Amino acid sequence: MKSGFPATFVVVxxxxxxxxGFVLAxxxxxxxxxxxxxxxxADIYPPQRTGDATLGLQVYRANGCAACHTExxxxxxxxxxxxxxxxxxxxxxxxNLLATLTLTNLTKEAxxxxxxxxxxxxxxxxxxxxxxxxxLDHGWGVRHSVAEDxxxxxxxxxxxxRAGPDLASIGVRSPDAGLQLKHLxxxxxxxxxxxxxxxxxxxxxxxxxxxxxxxxxxxxxxDAAPAGFEVVPKPEARQLAAYLLSLRxxxxxxxxxxxxxxxx
Amino acid sequence: xxxxxxxxxxxxxxxxxxxxxxSTLPIWIIVLLLVLLFLGGLYFDNHxxxxxxxxxxxxxxxxxxxxxxPKSGAAAALARGKxxxxxxxxxxxxxxxxxxxxxxxxxAGSEWVTAKGFNRLAHIPLMGxxxxxxxxxxxxxxxxxxxxxxxxxxxxAAVLSYIRSSWGNQASPVTEDDVHKLRxxxxxxxxxxxxxxxxxxxx
Numbered sequence: 001m002k003s004g005f006p007a008t009f010v011v012v013x014x015x016x017x018x019x020x021g022f023v024l025a026x027x028x029x030x031x032x033x034x035x036x037x038x039x040x041x042a043d044i045y046p047p048q049r050t051g052d053a054t055l056g057l058q059v060y061r062a063n064g065c066a067a068c069h070t071e072x073x074x075x076x077x078x079x080x081x082x083x084x085x086x087x088x089x090x091x092x093x094x095x096n097l098l099a100t101l102t103l104t105n106l107t108k109e110a111x112x113x114x115x116x117x118x119x120x121x122x123x124x125x126x127x128x129x130x131x132x133x134x135x136l137d138h139g140w141g142v143r144h145s146v147a148e149d150x151x152x153x154x155x156x157x158x159x160x161x162r163a164g165p166d167l168a169s170i171g172v173r174s175p176d177a178g179l180q181l182k183h184l185x186x187x188x189x190x191x192x193x194x195x196x197x198x199x200x201x202x203x204x205x206x207x208x209x210x211x212x213x214x215x216x217x218x219x220x221x222x223d224a225a226p227a228g229f230e231v232v233p234k235p236e237a238r239q240l241a242a243y244l245l246s247l248r249x250x251x252x253x254x255x256x257x258x259x260x261x262x263x264x
Numbered sequence: 265x266x267x268x269x270x271x272x273x274x275x276x277x278x279x280x281x282x283x284x285x286x287s288t289l290p291i292w293i294i295v296l297l298l299v300l301l302f303l304g305g306l307y308f309d310n311h312x313x314x315x316x317x318x319x320x321x322x323x324x325x326x327x328x329x330x331x332x333x334p335k336s337g338a339a340a341a342l343a344r345g346k347x348x349x350x351x352x353x354x355x356x357x358x359x360x361x362x363x364x365x366x367x368x369x370x371x372a373g374s375e376w377v378t379a380k381g382f383n384r385l386a387h388i389p390l391m392g393x394x395x396x397x398x399x400x401x402x403x404x405x406x407x408x409x410x411x412x413x414x415x416x417x418x419x420x421a422a423v424l425s426y427i428r429s430s431w432g433n434q435a436s437p438v439t440e441d442d443v444h445k446l447r448x449x450x451x452x453x454x455x456x457x458x459x460x461x462x463x464x465x466x467x
Contacts, residue, residue: 029317040336077322078332108331112347119416129334147317252334255318259334 030147039252049152049246056243059236060157063199070159071168071247075144076133078258079104080111088122097121104130128259139173140166141249143256149249164196171248178218180241181233186223202237205229338425338437341418345426348419352411353389353427361431368406369399372431381467382438386424386446387457389413395458407456417443 035044049057060066082103087094101114108127115125131143145168150156174180179190185203187194203217205225215238216230225231233241252258313319316326323329335343350359356368363370371377376385376399389412396405412420421443428435 025315029315033317039334040339075322080332112344115344116347116419119418122416124418126336126340127334129332144320144322254333255320255329257329257333 033147033151035151036148036253039254039257043251045251045253046148046151046248050242052239052242053246054152054243056239056241056246057153057157059202059240060243061155063240065167066157066159068159068161068163068196069165069167070162071149071153071156071166072145072158073135073141073143073166073168073249074133075131075136075256078129078131080106080108081128081130082106082111082114082118083126083128084118084123085126086124088124090122093121094118094123105132126259129257131256131258135166138165141169143250143252143258145249146253146255148253148255167244167247168249169247171245172250175245177241177245180244181237182217182219184237184240185217185231185233186219189219189221189223199237202240203231203233205231341422341437342426342429344419345422345424346430348415348423349426352415353423356408361427361433368408369397369402369404371427372433374399377427378433378435379467380435382424382428382435382442383446383466384462385428386420386438386443387450387462387465389415389420389423390447390450392456393458393462394456395461397459397462410456417447 035046037043038045082101084094084098097117101117103114106114111127115127118125133144135141136143149168174183181203183190183194183196184199186198187196206213206229208228208230212230213232215232217232219225219231252260311324313323313325313329319326319329323332353371357363357371358368361370361372376388376397379385388408390410391413392410393406393408395407396403398404412423415423418440421438421440424443425437427433428437
């Protein structure tokens with residue numbers, strides 16, 4: 001073999017280079033990642049999962065949920081919004097000024113200028129950070145996904161196709177475990193447009209004993225069990241629901257800053 | 265085997281391993297590669313975040329990510345102070361607070377800035393300085409206009425708080441109320457003062 005050395009060299013270079021770039025560099029960058037704090041609070045993010053939710057990740061994986069659902073929210077950009085909090089001593093001048101200014105969708109530099117103009121007249125302002133993007137417009141989250149979101153996922157269920165909605169913050173959008181279970185059993189009973197298959201095999205249809213089970217699903221119409229019977233979730237279904245409720249990527253962290261809505 | 269049959273079989277080529285000619289690499293390819301390398305470098309500098317794990321799209325750099333952190337209360341005042349400082353004060357005193365020889369004394373580590381009270385410090389932007397002023401053991405003979413007189417109370421308080429807590433300085437913040445009271449009570453000394461005259465004022 002005349003080109004033995006160059007060929008070996010190229011193979012080592014290609015494999016070594018990709019190992020460096022795709023395995024070693026990310027491990028160096030993010031291998032030591034830990035819980036972080038929510039911006040401007042002492043709260044820890046992400047919270048540790050409960051046992052049921054940890055097992056639920058494996059149910060999620062076993063049922064191939066990631067084939068149709070993603071857990072990754074993208075963000076196109078970030079903008080600033082200047083909000084007047086107090087008009088100050090000269091409200092008329094501030095009102096006149098506000099009428100001439102653009103207050104939303106500003107860059108940070110432009111927002112600083114606008115804030116300077118308003119405070120110059122004695123008004124008080126706050127600058128809010130507002131992420132934007134198509135995924136966020138869908139209501140699938142309030143910020144892009146960050147590495148911390150997946151801290152307790154093994155393996156990470158990123159998904160690559162969205163036949164169904166993104167689930168990165170499903171626990172915030174739909175925090176009712178009963179509704180989640182009902183949706184798994186009979187998707188169309190919760191959302192008439194749903195294309196999700198029913199996961200009936202995660203549930204048992206059993207005869208009602210002395211009293212109806214407290215876990216029985218609240219079903220109606222053709223989905224309901226025959227008279228004298230009830231539908232109760234198996235442990236897998238309960239774990240899967242617990243996992244779905246643990247997906248709550250909606251808090252501001254350093255990598256994905258935004259101003260959270262004020263608490264009422 | 266007869267010669268007839270032998271000659272009808274395909275014959276091996278006379279030169280079984282053809283070799284490519286040697287030719288020089290055209291100079292325009294080298295130039296093109298260098299231009300591409302340069303553009304790639306520019307793109308990398310603008311978009312990579314220099315491999316910092318916390319920086320990714322839509323943020324291009326750690327500085328930009330820091331800039332877009334939402335701030336409230338004291339942190340917001342400091343962020344505002346930085347903006348005002350860089351617009352109003354930074355040209356002479358330097359973005360790094362080290363001052364410029366012959367033009368403006370340093371603020372980093374200056375005893376005027378880090379004093380316990382901010383009374384003398386706040387008078388400097390409000391009235392200006394005229395004459396000699398001793399900073400960190402060195403005499404500065406210069407004039408500073410009342411750069412802060414036109415700033416709103418909130419901005420002046422923010423910029424004072426900013427210089428008192430930056431570049432290693434660790435002095436207490438100044439509130440908007442403090443500046444308001446000070447401004448209201450200082451009508452008598454509107455003219456710029458020298459360092460010695462200011463030393464006569466309470467700290």
